[in-house]
Amino acid sequence: MGSEASNPGRPTPVKIVIAGGFGVGKTTFVGAISEIEPLTSEAIITQASAGVDHLPELNTKTTTTVAMDFGRISLKNHLILYLFGTPGQDRFHFMWHELSKGAIGAVVLVDTRRLEACFAAVDFFERIGTPFLVAVNTFDGERPYSLDQVREALAVPAGVPMAYCDARRRVDAQAILAKLVEHALATALESVHAT
């Protein structure tokens, strides 16, 4: 499966997940650096209904449509980087697993006016061991809290990088992605040396 990665003529797809609460600027971030207008695709999820308003003997299923926003960046060396925004609403957290599988890492975007919206993302990536960083979106240049304050409030572990960014600015998105991959590389090197 992974052998294609070493074939020089063919492109290799890689991905980074952009996570965070609803309305925190994930699609803005993707759009700031994507070479295409961010696209939306839908997945239909069928689940056994867990609602209390169903009669158990009907064995009903519910179908939910989850929308995923994503963008694309062609890099040199035949690499194509896809950026996936996670669905923000809590009820779609089960999609995070699929989005994160095989990801280089994740950017957790934070709006300091609604810190609580980011707890779930920080927890999730810490738990599944995906390298991540926390990017504090500075809406209109606002920096009401220091990065240390945000780290403490979100209980972000010491090794996780943090940075400010303006999600509308391409250079900021680029810097954040570079910082994330540096972190992912350092993490990978550590585990290589440990084995």
Add this chain to the structure above:
Amino acid sequence: MIAVEEPELEGKLIRPYTITGGRTGDDLPLIALEALISATPTAFRLRHQFRWEAARIIDLTRKETALVELAARLDVPVGAVRVLVADLASRGAVTIIDPPTGIATTLDGYMYTNLLRKVLDGIRSL
């Protein structure tokens, strides 16, 4: 499972799977969202044998295109595109380029760190 006798639901939620003959692809290996799909030379010979959606996939994958991007451009759910792509692949009309699976699985540490260095270099030179 008793779900077979389930009455048909109405509207957009179910309709997409009519293009796959009702198959949901649960029996197929999962193609990653970012896996790149690429039409083979054979595809253009076979193109007329396929229905509209599959033929569109052949057209869109003249240049490698991710599964998730095909879904967006065709306005069809990801699951339905997976089934169509798997069909096309079994007929030799497309190839699927899987993403690297990371350090814990197929790629050894050296290859993976090498890949990350290339990605980093690529992002910095944007």
